[in-house]
Amino acid sequence: MAKVLILDQSKSVRNILRERLEYEGFSTEATENEKEASDMCAKIPFDVILSDTACKVPDAGIPFIALSTETSIDSAVRAVRxxxxDFLTKPIDMNHxxxxxxxxxxNPPAVAAPAAPTAAPGVRRSRRARPAQAEPIIGDSPEIDRVRRLIDRVAPSEARVLITGENGTGKELVARxxxxxxxxxxxxxxxVNCAxxxxxxxxxxxxxxxxxxxxSAIKQRKGKFEQADGGTLFMDEIGDMSPAAQAKVLRALQERRISRVGSDKDIEVDVRVVAATNKDLREEIRRGNFREDLYHRIGVIVVRVPALREHAADIPLLTDHFIRxxxxxxxxxxxxxxxxxxxxxxAMPWSGNVRELRNVxxxxxILSDGRITAADVKAYCN
Incomplete structure (x- = not known):
């Protein structure tokens, strides 16, 4: 899970960015104080800092993205120098x-700035590559065992899979x-996150x-279908796609070919689509928000990932895994x-599921002393 530090003097900006980034699966910390930001960087291996140009970025060897209310080219040039x-203007376009x-x-900088001398050993290993193999699915409850057995049976096939479940349950892990x-x-x-x-x-x-x-199309660009040729395309939050996009995805799945925007040439693609959603797609079909024919195309096999409250017996194993x-x-x-x-x-409700447990x-x-106690849970988790 990538770690992001948000350094901005605006509380509303910090809150908006934290909420959206944590929804996208990032681990975040936020502050308006430059000294506090520097102290955080000495303790936490951040992957990137989002910093308002009015703030001084900690000299910690961590790449940063500048955020600014100024829209001039001079401002962008100064930030890059x-x-x-990167340089983004406010209000922030979340997709960008x-x-x-x-x-x-x-693509981290080829040469990082020197680490601050107060850093703990190992903290500067902030740019972590994704592992080649999928992470294990932790848990020995009947609910999780059922998911694992279904994955093992379905994975070798070419069947399209629809993964359902609440936010934070681990749908991307199942896809991988x-x-x-x-x-x-x-x-x-x-x-690709369709939402x-x-x-x-x-x-x-x-x-x-x-x-x-x-x-703004200054050069030719391959889309996700072409990029995934010969592999797997994971379409997360597919229930949030517009009707027009749904129609084009349906055609691509039916004909196994796509055409780029601005071209009348068809390109054959060999892609296995795995989709995920936190919505009830049958209800969305009933409301007219999702195409029934697309649902049947993507949902040859449906894998439901249970909410954490449904397999709370796995929390000790998950906690031990996350601690290590x-x-x-x-x-x-x-x-x-x-x-x-x-x-x-x-005993906690875990509305954010496994993702929330990891953050907790x-x-x-970070905040407990030599050991984690029930008092720490009460103090820092409510």
Whole structure:
């Protein structure tokens, strides 16, 4: 899980960015104080900093994206000269921001600035590549065992899979395991969040465009379908796509070919589509918001990922897993956790599911003393 530090003097900007980025699966911290930001960077291996140009970015060897209310070219030039990987103007276009964060994480600076001398060992390992193999699905409850067995049976096939479940349950993890267990495992795994792309850009994002197809199309661009050729295309939050985009995706699935925006040439693609949604698509069909024919195309196999409250018995295993994982990321020895603290975690409602649990464990590791106690859970998790 990528870590993002938000440094901005506006509380509303910090709150909006945190809410959206955590919804997208990022781990975030936020502050308006430059000294506090520097202290955080000495303790937490951030992947990227989002900094208002009015603030001084910590000299911690972490790439940053400049955010500014100024729209002049001079402002952008100054930001880049000061080391910014990108320059975005306020109000922030979230789609552009997400793309910028992804580019920054995947293509960090060739030479990072020296680490601050107060940094803990291992903290500067902030740019982490995605593992080649899918992460394990943690849990031994009947609910999770059922999901694992279904994945193992379906993965080797070419069947399209629809993954359903609430936000934060681990739908992307299921998609990656489906890809890793398939004959396409050596091919690309390409993901697209349909909810994060404006309706007017979704066609270009999925199918690509030719140079000059529209005003900002300054060069030819391959879409996600072409990028995933020979592998798996993971279409997250597919229930949020516009009707027009749904029709084009249906055609691509039926004919196994696409055409870029601005071109009349068809391109054959060999892609296995795995889709995910937190919506009830049958209800969306009833309301006229989702095409029934597309539903039947993407939902040959339906894998439902249970909410964390439905398999709370797995919380001790998940907590132990996250303690070891996050401690390794921070370069620290894992902290022990009291049984009473685990019981307190099991009693929580977990509206954010496994994603929320991971964030809570990370918070407890940072804020607790030598061990994690029930008092820590009460103090930092309510």
């Amino acid at each position: 000061n080391g910014a990987q 921001l997400l793309q910028s964060i992804q580019r920054t994480i995947e 395991r489906l890809h890793a267990g398939s004959a396409r495992a050596a091919g690309p795994f390409v993901e 994060a792309i404006p309706s007017e850009l979704i066609e270009s994002e999925l199918f690509g465009h030719e140079r000059g197809a529209f005003t 994982l996050i401690s390794a990321e921070y370069g620290l020895a894992p902290k022990p956790i009291d049984p009473e603290a685990v019981a307190a975690l099991q 464990v990370e918070r407890l590791l």
